[in-house]
Amino acid sequence: MAETVLALQGAALTLAGNAGPVEILKGIDLEVARGETLGLIGPSGSGKSSLLMLMGGLERATGGVVRALGQDLTAMDEDALARFRRGNMGVVFQSFHLIPTMTALENVAVPLELAGNPAAFDRAEAELQAVGLGARMHHYPTQMSGGEQQRVALARAAAPRPAILLADEPTGNLDGVNGQAIMDMLFGLRDRHGATLVLVTHAPELAARCDRVVRLADGRIEGQERPAAMAAAQ
Helix, strand or coil: CCCEEEEEEEEEEEEEECCEEEEEEEEEEEEEECCCEEEEECCCCCCHHHHHHHHCCCCCCCEEEEEECCEEHHHCCHHHHHHHHHHHEEEECCCCCCCCCCCHHHHHHHHHHHCCCCCHHHHHHHHHHHCCCCCCCCCCHHHCCHHHHHHHHHHHHHCCCCCEEEEECCCCCCCHHHHHHHHHHHHHHHHHHCCEEEEECCCHHHHCCCCEEEEEECCEEEEEECHHHHHHHC
C-alpha cells in the first residue's frame, strides 16, 4: 500500500470578513499518496487554492488536522512551518513571485542557500538547464517573458528536491503554447524527482493528466475521479 504523504482530517478554514466569519473550507477529509499527482478543480470561490495553502502550511486550519510527511502542521508555529517547507516542499504560484533584483540563477539558488547547500549555484544552474533556460540564467525577471518567468519559478521550486510539489494555477497567466510547456515540465519534475504533485487548475487538459482529480464546491469535496481510468473505459 502506498505511503500517505498528505492527510487532512476534518480540515476547516474560517476567515474574518466584513460581515462576520466566512467559512472557506468545511470539514475536508483527504489523503494523498507518495508519488501521486492530484488535481484540485471546481468553480472560483470553491476553496481550491485555500485547500492547497492548508496543505503547504501557508494557511493555518481553524479546525481539524493537516499532516504532511507524518508531521502535524496545525501544531507548528510559523518558524517551524517555514523550516518544514524549506526542507520538504516546493510551491509554484500563478504570479511567479520572483525577486526582481536577482537574476534567474540567483532566484533559483536562494532556497538552496537558505538551506545551507554548498553547491547552491551548481544545482540552480542544472535546474535552469533542465527547464530550457541555460542561456537566460543571468537575466533579470523584467528581461524575461511570462513563460520564462514561470520556468524560473518551477526550477526554484524543484531545486531543493522537495518530497511535495504544490502548484496553484501554474498555467493561469500563460498562453496555450507556454501553458503546454509548463504542464510538460511539471510532470517531468514529478518523474525526475519522484515528488508528490498537487495542483489547482481550471485547465481541463492539465486535470486530465493527473492520477486523481478532486472536485470542490462551496468549501467541500463534491466528488473524485481518476481521469486515466475514465479515458480507458471510453
